[in-house]
Amino acid sequence: MSINAIQLIQSAMTDGVVRQLAGRFGLPPDATQKVLATTAPALIAGLMHKGATLDGARSLFATILSPEVNGHIAEQLPHLVGSTNGVSQLEMAGRQLLERALDRRVDALSDEVASQTGVPAHATHAMTGIVGATLLGLLKRHCHEGQGNAGQLPTLLGHQLPVIAPYLNDRLMATLGLSGLGAFAGNILAQLKAVSSHIDHPTPAAKPVVDALSNVHVPVDAVVREERHSHTWLWWLLAVVAAVLAFLFLRGCQSQQSVGRADGHGRSEAAITIQPASAPVQASVAVLAASDAAVLASAASALTPASSASGASDAQQPAAAPAPTQDSQLSFTVDAAGKPTLTATVGSEAEKTQLMDELTKRLGQYNFVPNITVDPATKPADWLVHFDGLLPLLSLPGAEVKVVGTHIELSGTAADKKLGLLDELKSLLGTSYQIGSFDLAHAVADANENFRGAIKSLLTPDSPCVTADVVKVLNLQVINFASASAHVPASAVEDLNQSARVLNACARNGKTARLEVAGYSDNVGGEQANLQLSKQRAEAVRAYLVKTGVPAKSLMAQGYGQARPVASNDTASGRFANRRIEFVAQ
Template sequence: MSINVFQLLETVLSDDVVRTLAGRFGLTPDLTRKVTSAAAPAIVAAIMHRGSTPEGARGLFSAIMSPDVNALIGKQLPEMLSSTSGLSQLETAGRELIQKTAGVNVGALADAVAAQTGAAQSTAFSLTGVVGAAVMGILKHHFTGSQGMVGQLPTLLGHQLSSVNANLTDRLAQAVGLGTAASFAGSILTRLKDVSTHLDHPQPAVRPIPAAVPPQTAATPPIEPEKRGHSWLWWLLAAIALIIAFFALRSCQRDDAAEDTQASAASAASAVAPAAQAASETSAPIALPASQASEAEPASSAEAASAASAAAPAPTQDSHLSFTVDKAGVPTVTATVGTEAEKAQLLDALTKKFGAGKFDANVTVDAATKPAAWLAHLDGLLPLLALPGAEVKIDGSHVELSGTAANAQLGWLDKLKALFGSGFDIGVFNVQQAVADATQSFRDAIKGLFGSEASCASADIVKVFNLQVVNFATGSTSIPASAGEDLRQSAKVLNACAKEGKPVKIEIAGYSDNVGNAASNLALSKRRAQAVRTYLVAQGVSASTLTAEGYGDAKPLESNDTEGGRFHNRRIEFVAQQ
């Protein structure tokens, strides 16, 4: 039996789920649905392409059935979306699965989805991960429930073609490496059928049937009809035997003597033997064949091991590695891995490269962390750890370069793409792009704060306000031009709520990165918060509803090791006040 992945995906991404996602990303539900509907056919088409070779189909099936895929995502998705950390883990896991199973560059796919739908690239990047996790969970749920085999995978994928054709555009097809949508549609079914002929299609295992009672010879007297009605006698005698054995066991435990155990067992056996022999003449019970009995114990052990493995929580967090290299070429490394062995592997490689005591490392072991795939490429990364001014951040399979590592003339971007392969998303941090993405997300979200159904709840308002970025110039407290329009829109929202008699009280909190003097950063962060407050008051917002405070480098959102991390830590944060 096959399934329609797209119909099931609509069930998983229900209207309630879409509304929750829309709120999380500051979008309208319609735009959120538009993004997921664009990402889904591209992901499924890429999976179909991966499954169009025998080796690809086997690898794909193995990935689908791996512990990384959540077969219960349909039931658990609302709970996952209830927290920021749960959503972050979900979208990251989904992106990794897309890259792992289909070899897709999720960044390129997100760019195409964003261009097609009008959503911000960062939002498309996140939602694409959510769709990927859902699609893989749907497939695993189907194969787990139906005890499906890899030989059934090509046929199931082929059944998705009509839905893919209805929604796959050339832009999306090219983003996942399929050429045009028409060329993909024209060849994929033939390729999937060819693969199906090369794969095994085993039938479910059948329990061995015990040997039948030998046919009676002419010398054997026929069974008289009236004796057939006494098959209940055997069950009665068996029950009596169990009762006798039970009391014998109790006697054994009281006396704590092996002799009594043997005597009780013998007594029970002697009491049952004549009756059992008589019962066997009227009704022969089905016995377990010797071959099956010999396999029972190993099977039970395997099932117990499987159950134990299933009971252990699967790692859910991405591994992390970030480093910055000082002018003398000495790296400061921060990492989170899942095992002591991975920690030892990293520290041994650093010691071998730089020598004991000639690097700074803070490596944390957390059992909830997934295996660090980047450790396999550590030898290729080590030269970059000695490059003065280099900054690198790796979260799972996402690699971000900054500092001298991002210098195009040095070519590290291309070197790492060749080193890590298509399973990793590798890019250079770009401040302008980060600001543009945040601006687009904010402008999409703030539309929901205007109109008849707009909310004046402070929690709803600050959630949207915090999507904007006030990217002050170094050492400056002047509101940058890139933030002016967004702050004016924020003021309009606050003024509209005040006009309705629902004034919103907000604290404007300023934060900095850890570069420079801590006291200076604290003072600068407060002056920047005050600058934003002054700007909003100038737009008509009541000064009595706004307070400003600076917190310096406290509460960093990310590590300060990289330019991207410092960018996110230098922020204006809006906090709802009672």
Template sequence: MKSINLAQSISLAFTEAVRQQLSRQIGLSPELIERVVAHAAPVLIAALMAGATTPEGAATEFSTLRSAESNARIAEELAHIVTTVAGIKDLEASGDSLIARATGRRIAVLSDQIAGQAGVPPQASHVLSGMVGAVLFGMLKHHVLIEQGEVEQLPALLDAQLPAIAGYVTDGVARSLGFDHAANFNDSISARLDALTSRAAPQAPTLTNGAAVDAMVATPPAVAASTPRRQSSPKWVWPLFATLALVLAAVFAYVQLHPTQADAAAAASSERPVAARTRAASGVAPEPAASPSAALSAVAAPALPVSSVSSVSAAAASATPAAVVSSDAVAAASSPVVSAATTNSQLAFRVDRTGVPQLMAVVGSDAEKQQLVDALTRKFGAGRFTSDVTVEARTAPAEWLGHMDDLLLLMTLPRAEARIDGRRMELGGAATSEALGWRERLQREFGSSWDIAAFNADRTVLAATDAFLRAMTRLTDAGSPCTATEVAKVLNLQVVNFAKSSGHVPSSARENLSVTAQLMKACANRAQPMRFDIAVFSDNVGEPRANLQLSQKRADAVRAFLVDAGAPANLLDAKGYGAARPVTTNLVASGRFANRRVEFVPAAS
């Protein structure tokens, strides 16, 4: 992998126009902003160098820079991002998060040192250092993707930065990074990185599901271009393939290098498919209300490795336009079931801060409903809980009723949340505390046949991104990806996970939306335009009018981003619906996450 002067690249990204815009937004002169950037870049690079001196540290940094949060297009998008306060805040938060995840250090510790060097207030230094951190990771991601770099090459790439950053590593910075003084850092860091580089690196994992895009990710472009294909795609879709390959490479690297408890459980059991976020590919007109079991089933399952996720895109490709892509629907494609008409029993509950549980359940018989209500009454007393229990025919027996003692104990924990779908259980709120150990305890009591995990929005977003990109690749590879009803099924796999109360398109969604815009532009250029309504929904937290306004703001933001990325403006309409038409319960975090959604709905031409 070729070297790159990261500090210089970061400084060049903060052009005069960017510094002028930042000056208007944060009240610091362009000259001071330039000075902070000039000091922050070397200090943050030094932090990465210090963290990459062990195999584990290098792997963590590599997976972080390849994650969805790291924006490989940051250099070209920076001028647009800094035009709003919300964009600046999002960029600062992203940089803070990336540095903390990669190095285990909060950026505030380093920004205090930067403030002293640059002679600016600590708060201003913190904001700009966070932004520099986001730019640093974006630059690294872009370089690694272009060069097809591997994790074992990262220490050498960082070692090459020493001549450019050594003069900015003061004694204070060195101590913040775990060194005795600046000379100790400058004299020893190269030897530590060289020692790691010289070790034999394990072979990089590859994807083996045979899809064309997998070959593009695992094989250099020259090789991929010569690989025989059963069906040649039109030349006009190849720019999409290039983008998809780059983004999939990042997703794959993140999943492989960021194992979780859910991944460990998956490795020990048969492969279970994963649903991304709940998606409805139908129109926005009012529909008959979904049954309680369908609503509860729509909550996304815990994210599993990429090898599992491919089943999601297959399900999307065969779904009917009005289908809701749910974890149960996906599981049905690869898992044996008792009967095609049998659905899982469901349970979801949330405990308020005073210890009063609120519960929703779907069971198969009046006897099971009575058993549940009786258990709740014995534990909490009449009137000390609220429940909405529905009996639906063809619902499988509620195996969780045999573990009510454990569940009732969890229901005494203020702010705990849980949701059960068949033999899958997701924990939320206070139930996810590692100190309390509820996941381990419930796994032990329920047994190895149960899949119990904490809901993780980041992992769900990552799984959704992978499902979307794989489905998009299959769509473009088919040679005629301009049928709006089919395209909508794929577009509705992606997740636009807005920050709380934010109407600014998050960095994690920008690459997916850019791919969407490129496809719409390509189809329009071929006289096959696709018109979509962008429908945005919220959960039910907060005042209804505020939710309606926020959902409209988000719909407008998605439309504006797509238009800026090349989608024809006359083919897109945007409307926010607030908390209307929830696809699942709002009782639990995963349900609220699913209800906060963006849907692409084919519109009449």
């Protein structure tokens, strides 16, 4: 009854489902993915804690098999999240089921996820319910298909520890009423094992041979039969041969796996957005079943070599995959304890595995929090070859690093000139990489220069005043408010005056641009405080434009706080991009 629950959730919550959820909550897909990658492991840890007592394991098993849990949720998710009503029902059902399964409300967990991901709390509360409903539904389906029982549930949950541990931290554990991560990881497996040994494990009835073979697809022309003659003995013979071949095949696979491990090429199972270095051990029964199916299929095809050869010759060659177009990316920030949180996009599972292996080997299995995505449109990650050069930064408290292709940007303590890390990287990586540190004043100056060059085209007498074009140019300017201030800075006055000239000219020509002035913040500070400050800043910009003659009725102001980030808040440049005033056509 062994599974990788994170992998099952990832299979159910496809990229399409994630995009649908992101649209529902007004978030970028990567922010939505980050919430899922933080919430699911924490919920599994909560289930493990519940299953670590006899009564808890029985109660949890009963909840999973209850009628309220949807065992077909994996197939229905795209439809359910396709409507506002479906999302609301899924959220409500999931939260109620989680409260029953965990014997506690999950609001504290949702709030902590919001704090750690920078996503608004209303979205993390909803997605916690959705993830919970999905997780319990997948467990129910697996229990039914594998004829699982309450005694096997603690063992199944124990297998999840290596997968979820990299995502957990003490703050998440506390919201579930659990001890610190170290104590949890050190004790939970023994507790689950003890519970499993004290619960009866009824043996399911043996499956008839005919039923076992009914799921194996054998081509109609694979066996030549005489009509109206019974060959029951032939089917028994095939079953015996298949069992022998399966045994030999399994032993061959195990030998190959042993050789692979000796060569240091271990593979790990996929997770929502990362690839843990050590995956749960799969049940030998599942492996044997897979092997049997493969051997039977091979044996059946071997009986008709001529037809197989003909089919192979007629098969069309698959179309060539499009060439990768986007650069690989890596960003990480290191907390005060020296534990890095990494976000990366690479082009293949092999690169993902390589990165996870390097992190595990250098830092230890539980000493980093990864969030790694595979996108075939991504170019090869050349920085993987030079990963040793980034290792000193991965354990430096307060360090922030962003790598995009061959561009590397340092911020936080990584950019401290006294440490000399910038020069060390340049010396190590050479001229093939462009390495620098984030400079706020330089970023503002560059933005101002771009804006002043672009707005000239809108100030000509024959400008058509197309609202979309006006918005595009206005959004090039940067209004760099002082920390915690809503006063329009002197550095932005000239650009705002130019913006007012364009808007006034359009209004005089009868082409008034009706705009929303939207304020946004990074994730530093409290959510409510950021929401209020972003609104005050938007109102300050609107008031300044109105004071310079722009029709008041053509502008409205609204604050959105930490919502809809346009970049990762892990680095100084990302937070700078997220602290913005954005003009939106109404």
